[in-house]
Amino acid sequence: METLKQNWLDFFQSDRKEDNWWERKRGLYRDRKAEMVRISGEGHLFEKLRCSGQTTFRYLLHLSFLIKQHDLFFKEEQVMPFQFRLENGKLVEHKVMERPFQTEEIAGIEAESLRGLTEKRFSYDRRSAVQYAERWWNSYNPSYRKFDVDCTNYVSQCMRAGGAPMRGAPDRGSGWWYQDETWSYSWAVAHSLRWYLSGSTSGLKGKEMESARDLIPGDVICYDFEGDGKWDHNTIVVAKDADGMPLVNAHTDNSRNRYWSYEDSTAWTPEIGYKFFRIGE
Known part of the structure; x- marks a missing residue:
């Protein structure tokens, strides 16, 4: 956890998939002519799993972004569930855990x-x-x-x-x-x-x-x-x-x-x- 806290930017950029949420977020700021001045975060572990030499951590990551857009500064915050997996002490996988959506089939108000x-x-x-x-x-x-x-x-x-x-x-x-x-x-x-x-x-x-x-x-x-x-x-x-x-x-x-x-x-x-x-x- 301490390793992840040291440099959030390196952590997010380590997965360079084209459809990665982090890349989309960066693109969204570019389109708005906005700049991420500072990124900070804190992880709260809620589950730890061990199996066959691998350890999986699941945690809620509270991210804070200080944003400058033109002459305006504002703070954006987001809490996301993450999962990362260590194998022999080395980070081998990290991903955002997707939240479920409601499955009730409600047609709406008649x-x-x-x-x-x-x-x-x-x-x-x-x-x-x-x-x-x-x-x-x-x-x-x-x-x-x-x-x-x-x-x-x-x-x-x-x-x-x-x-x-x-x-x-x-x-x-x-x-x-x-x-x-x-x-x-x-x-x-x-x-x-x-x-x-x-x-x-x-x-x-x-x-x-x-x-x-x-x-x-x-x-x-x-x-x-x-x-x-x-x-x-x-x-x-x-x-x-x-x-x-x-x-x-x-x-x-x-x-x-x-x-x-x-x-x-x-x-x-x-x-x-x-x-x-x-x-x-």
Whole structure:
């Protein structure tokens, strides 16, 4: 572990595959005319396996990037699960461990569940939503359940902190709500939240925007990594970079001030699809 801490840059560059997440991340910064001024990190070991002269370590790596873009400095943070393998004391393999996505086949919120609802607006406190996102980006509010795939649960909590009203309980397929260790599909399942935001006409709803540039802090981005119509991930916008593009916070692979496009994700594919939602309109 100490060897890895000494030089993060050499460690990442040791795997030069064309589709390596680190190369994509470096390319993303180049495209934004941004510079990594400093990289620091800390690993937290959670599993150690020994077999036939080999030792495998699995750990969470908390990375911090000091970024300069034009005259603006900001700090990006990301927590990723890594695995490395030693053979006779020599590093022979390292890789990012891929997180699982939710496997529930949820079709989303059916149009019938929205009938009969009257138009009702609410005042969305974006500052409170962002403050919550910053407070809990790398930890978990004990008032809510923690999920193995926690991205949508986290974004829902942020919107709730911003005053988004819950409705629909106890029908899990209706509305958007969390109550007594039970929740709607739209609260915790990425695919369902995406369809709820675009279909709701009362309380919490989303107005689809044309591009990421149109978003402001407190808004939400949905991701279909493979472009197959199944929505896999959600993030919340917490800031804008020097070019006016969104920076987001997220759970599962916990991230703070991450560039919105997720091109540096191990789940990214060229077929990725996005939906951009203005919350509260």
